[in-house]
Amino acid sequence: MNHKRREALRLTAVIGLMAATGLISQAEAAAWNKAAFEGKTLDEVLKALGGSSADKSGAITINAPDIAENGAVVPVGVTTTMAKTQQIAILVEKNPSALAAQFIMTADTEPFVASRVKMGQTSNVHALVKADGKWFVSTKEVKVTLGGCGG
Missing domain, CATH: 2.60.40.2470 (SoxY domain)
Known part of the structure; x- marks a missing residue:
C-alpha cells in the first residue's frame, strides 16, 4: 500500500516539475x-x-x-x-x-x-x-x- 502512495506522490511531483520547467504551462496544468x-x-x-x-x-x-x-x-x-x-x-x-x-x-x-x-x-x-x-x-x-x- 505504501508503494501505491509513493507512486501517486511521484506522479504529482512529476506534473509539478513539468509545469515548473515549462514542459507544460501552468495554465495547462491548472485549466485542464x-x-x-x-x-x-x-x-x-x-x-x-x-x-x-x-x-x-x-x-x-x-x-x-x-x-x-x-x-x-x-x-x-x-x-x-x-x-x-x-x-x-x-x-x-x-x-x-x-x-x-x-x-x-x-x-x-x-x-x-x-x-x-x-x-x-x-x-x-x-x-x-x-x-x-x-x-x-x-x-x-x-x-x-x-x-x-x-x-
Whole structure:
C-alpha cells in the first residue's frame, strides 16, 4: 500500500516539475478541468467531467462526520469496491463551486481518497466515481455548526 502512495506522490511531483520547467504551462496544468471546478451543480460537474448521468451506488462509501463543528476543515474520505475505478470526485452541493476535489486513478491505485473540504453551510456531499467507463454517485448530508466558506 505504501508503494501505491509513493507512486501517486511521484506522479504529482512529476506534473509539478513539468509545469515548473515549462514542459507544460501552468495554465495547462491548472485549466485542464477548469469547467468542472466552475460547475455549480452535480449535473454541471458531471457533464464537465465527460459524463451524462450517474447511477446511485451502494458500493461507494463516504467517510465524513454527520456533524462538522468547523466548516473550514471537514474531513471527507471516499472508498469504493468497484473494479476498474478511473476517477473519484468529491462535491459539496451548497458551496459556490460544487467540485471540491478530483482524483484520477491508475490501474494500480487503491480506490480510496481523503481530503479536507470547506463547507459554508449544512449540505449534501456527493462522491462521484467513474468505474469501467460509467459514472456512479453516493450522497451523505453533513451538518455544519460553524461556517467555513464565508460564514
